[in-house]
Amino acid sequence: MKILIVDDSKAMRMIIKRTLGQTDIGRCDVVEATNGAEGLQMVVQERPDLVLCDWNMPEMTGIEFLQKLRLTDAQTAFGFITSESGEETRKLAIDSGAQFLVTKPFTADSLNVELASMNA
Amino acid sequence: MPVDASTMNQILCNVFEEMLGMSTAVEQPSESDATQQRLLASIRITGAEDELMVLEAPLETAQRIAETMFAADPGTLPDEEVRDAVGEVVNMIGGNVKGTYTQESALSLPCVWLVPGEASMESFEFFEAHAIHFSVAGCPIAIRWTEGVAVTA
Numbered sequence: 001m002k003i004l005i006v007d008d009s010k011a012m013r014m015i016i017k018r019t020l021g022q023t024d025i026g027r028c029d030v031v032e033a034t035n036g037a038e039g040l041q042m043v044v045q046e047r048p049d050l051v052l053c054d055w056n057m058p059e060m061t062g063i064e065f066l067q068k069l070r071l072t073d074a075q076t077a078f079g080f081i082t083s084e085s086g087e088e089t090r091k092l093a094i095d096s097g098a099q100f101l102v103t104k105p106f107t108a109d110s111l112n113v114e115l116a117s118m119n120a
Numbered sequence: 121m122p123v124d125a126s127t128m129n130q131i132l133c134n135v136f137e138e139m140l141g142m143s144t145a146v147e148q149p150s151e152s153d154a155t156q157q158r159l160l161a162s163i164r165i166t167g168a169e170d171e172l173m174v175l176e177a178p179l180e181t182a183q184r185i186a187e188t189m190f191a192a193d194p195g196t197l198p199d200e201e202v203r204d205a206v207g208e209v210v211n212m213i214g215g216n217v218k219g220t221y222t223q224e225s226a227l228s229l230p231c232v233w234l235v236p237g238e239a240s241m242e243s244f245e246f247f248e249a250h251a252i253h254f255s256v257a258g259c260p261i262a263i264r265w266t267e268g269v270a271v272t273a
Binding site for chain 1: 134135138139140186189190191201204205207208211212213214215216218219221224227229
């Protein structure tokens with residue numbers, strides 16, 4: 001499985017990568033991008049199975065990235081890992097084509113629940 | 121309306137203890153806090169609610185947090201990664217505070233800057249609306265928050 005992590009914080013990308021290793025997802029290849037614009041390019045280049053994306057980022061936000069992605073790609077699984085946590089935000093994410101939204105701070109357990117529901 | 125201290129305490133616990141595995145304890149501010157070089161990380165919520173939060177971490181504390189986030193050996197991280205880590209912490213705090221609001225609001229990107237040791241937090245007196253001084257893995261740190269104010273250089 002190939003996973004694209006999109007987050008402007010290098011520290012958070014590191015934490016997500018480390019936490020993925022503690023979930024049941026098994027072995028995966030991880031590629032990274034620092035904002036939505038870069039993420040769009042990486043989806044084309046790397047063809048990930050899953051995108052894990054922050055919401056607030058410079059240049060292109062996570063929701064803008066998702067909405068642009070869904071114009072041409074309805075297949076790639078997409079989940080937000082973000083400090084945004086309101087119901088409106090969650091609804092916008094799902095309505096725009098995300099499979100889930102995990103709120104930071106998160107744990108391996110909370111991420112695992114969402115990853116498992118995606119595979120169910 | 122600014123978030124209450126109990127909610128802020130819970131958010132700090134979630135960030136540092138549950139996610140990063142770093143113990144926290146509420147502390148009294150110490151005299152030495154005001155003379156150390158430190159990082160300030162701010163984030164703002166605007167909209168129906170307007171709130172400004174500033175995390176104040178002595179450099180040593182900031183490095184400790186960053187080393188935990190990056191799983192790095194002590195003293196090996198460049199300044200840029202320490203700033204990145206502290207910015208992400210205040211981003212999580214701000215996002216969780218925003219999540220307590222029922223009305224629409226927006227979260228800024230975090231801003232992190234280094235304050236020289238000779239500067240004191242008296243320059244930031246307007247943040248005194250609410251403050252929690254605490255320790256993270258035994259290192260001092262503080263969070264200050266208030267309803268939004270205009271910040272000028």
